[in-house]
Amino acid sequence: MYPVSPATASPPSPPPTTVASPTDGKAQPQFADAVSMVLDNDDLLLEIMIRLGLPTNIVRAILVCKRWFLVASDPLFLRWFRLFHPPRLLGFYVATRSATSPALLRPRFVPMPPDQLPQELAAAVRMAESYSLDAYDEDMTCIYDLQNDTMLVSGFSGNHTDGKRCAIEVHWPMSPHRGVVALPVIPYDQFDGTSGTAAHFLMKDEGGRNRLAYIWLSMGLLFKGKGEYSLKYKAHIYVLQEDGQWRFRSSAAAVLPPPKSNSRPLLVGTKIYLEHTTSIVALDLKTSSFSTIPLPEGMERYNYEDMILSAAYDSGIFLIHLDVDLKLCIWLHNGNWHLLDVVNLPEMFETLGMTGWTADNEPATLLQTTQMGDFLEFVFLKLGQCALCYDTRRRVLRKVYEVTQEDQTLEHLHPFMMTWPPKFPALKGDCLARNGS
Structure with missing residues (x-):
């Protein structure tokens, strides 16, 4: 259904035919050679692992040996597995x-x-x-x-x-041994002349390795005037550093349509998207600029x-x-x-x-x-x-x-x-x- 999704992507090719398990003990070396040909071949091993179906099975598989660990933990394989077996x-x-x-x-x-x-x-x-x-x-x-x-x-x-x-x-519900960690006091911005403020926490996955960046978006909203529905936005971006302190990163300003009430900003890549009544607004963290998407x-x-x-x-x-x-x-x-x-x-x-x-x-x-x-x-x-x-x-x-x-x-x-x-x-x-x- 979606581009680059299991609904449109080609499924993994079936594994090659292997020698069936013999009933005669004298044939055991042939069977062992056949198993070795499959499990020692990284390409065939990948074809087998992609059929495990659950991430829990991958974790069990990597305990077999160091080579299996390296194959299953490879980022390319994990992206492939994620495509066919989403969490x-x-x-x-x-x-x-x-x-x-x-x-x-x-x-x-x-x-x-x-x-x-x-x-x-x-x-x-x-x-x-x-x-x-x-x-x-x-x-x-x-x-x-x-x-x-x-x-x-x-x-x-x-x-x-x-x-x-x-x-x-x-909190980490699946890792309760990590306890609970309080974030430091959030920055407070006083936007001069604003008639309303909004603030949001955002988390960003860094590289898919269970590392999250914490971002604080602070915005001031100023009505342009009576009878006009556009707002002047002022946004300040802060990022939580490893030393536990918030650091100012960038700011941006623009005149935009009114926001949707109770909308949640969405962080994707280096852009923060905000839902509005007639458009979607994107705040680019790299260029510190706003743009609109009809x-x-x-x-x-x-x-x-x-x-x-x-x-x-x-x-x-x-x-x-x-x-x-x-x-x-x-x-x-x-x-x-x-x-x-x-x-x-x-x-x-x-x-x-x-x-x-x-x-x-x-x-x-x-x-x-x-x-x-x-x-x-x-x-x-x-x-x-x-x-x-x-x-x-x-x-x-x-x-x-x-x-x-x-x-x-x-x-x-x-x-x-x-x-x-x-x-x-x-x-x-x-x-x-x-x-x-």
């Missing part, structure tokens, strides 16, 4: 609002149904379920970002004896919840639009707009027992998420009191959550995926060479 969705954190409190309730983890995950991932799901955010107050706790087992949480924590404190903290021709917006953005690989963006007829349109921008898919949702509602649901019923909306995968493997929607997940690869719509009486309102959803790339044990010298080389 599985283990579950998601939901942020809800109750009828008695206008504040967001503390996010909680909801696992994917067991029948939608292989048994090998049951232990990972249990670990995610056991990780708790109970140290934070029930109200006013939010997840800023969630990428690759790194979760950025804002909220009040502590006890009444020591005093409550508001902090931005980093929405696809013919696309009409009807409300502020009918469009969201997602990262596309490491240089483009996906635009997901839900039109008034409940058609889900997926666009890719990599210099120009390309319409990748159009999904007629009412036809899929029948498989979920929601027959007769039309745009005249309670409207469906797109759920704002922290991430949706580099290949946009799934899209989350809110329909009535349910959260639905559309699998873009399999073209399947599933119901994954239904609000309770305590929830009342579902506001945000944060997908929690397997860590990628796999975390391999350290290779020290020839410690694995005893099993081969």
